[in-house]
Amino acid sequence: MGPIPFVVFLRNMRWSRGNSVNQLVRDQITNILGVRVAVNSEKYLGLSMMIESWNCHFLSMGGKEVFVKAVLQAIPIYVMQCFELPKALCHALKGIMNKSWWANGKAGKGIHWCSWKDLCYPKMFGGMGFRDLSLFNRALLAKQAWRLLSQPDCLLAKVLKARYFPFSNFLSAKVGSYPSFTWRSICGARELIADGLLWSIGNGRAVLALDSLLSSWA
Structure with a gap:
């Protein structure tokens, strides 16, 4: 993308903030990104x-x-x-x-x-x-869940791990208090992945003896 389309793109961007965000932080984000704050009264046509x-x-x-x-x-x-x-x-x-x-x-x-x-x-x-949009929606979220499992070094996996499960793995992570809509949505589709998973035993360092994926084969 060239510089001119990029500037036009930023000028048309808006960001949405939560009610708990401090006004000073809102102003700083707005000035740094150079975008406007979205209001609920705007219409999407x-x-x-x-x-x-x-x-x-x-x-x-x-x-x-x-x-x-x-x-x-x-x-x-x-x-x-x-x-x-x-x-x-x-x-x-x-x-x-x-x-x-x-x-x-x-x-x-x-x-x-x-x-x-x-x-x-x-x-x-x-x-x-x-x-079927409902089923397709769950399939896409399950794909994101699989990405967190198969690509633990990607940026999304690192951010979510640091925020929601720093001392555990994705399959055993709890939704937690005040979760983001994205994290809650991915956790809702996590069971689609977990139902079809089995451990491939290697050196055993990442396998827990009491893991639910092993209990069904005990």
Whole structure:
């Protein structure tokens, strides 16, 4: 990225702060980063505007499939890698995608001939291969959990270990008091990884005799 686009990018950035952050610290962060503080009254219109701009065109079923998979389901991927989306939000996003898929003409209405759950089945089983956002969200968070296990020297693993489990490992770490939303989300998907893990015994230095991964084989 060149210097000019980078400056423009920073000018459009905003950071969100918690209520417990001291005002002096807020001012220092704002001055150092050169960004503005985000306020809750700001509106996000990206998804709605994108849908409205596409609805003005008469898309074929193939075009709608591309729109749902490459646009609507791709937008929240970055957020879903970091946070567990509320069920209400996943339900609202599912409604937007479902409505866009069955929309007919300018009115944007159409008959829903089958449920969204059926559309999420692979094509070989009669579905359209759409993603279930709740399950996909958990899969992405489980991928982050696997990253903490397989890459303990990465920056994310070092930061989380120093903050939440300095004297233990990731699998036995507690959520703790006042955890960040990211840490709480990753811990929620940790069981997906733990259920399929088994120790590969090497020199034995990292294996505990009372570990739950060994108890099932005792």
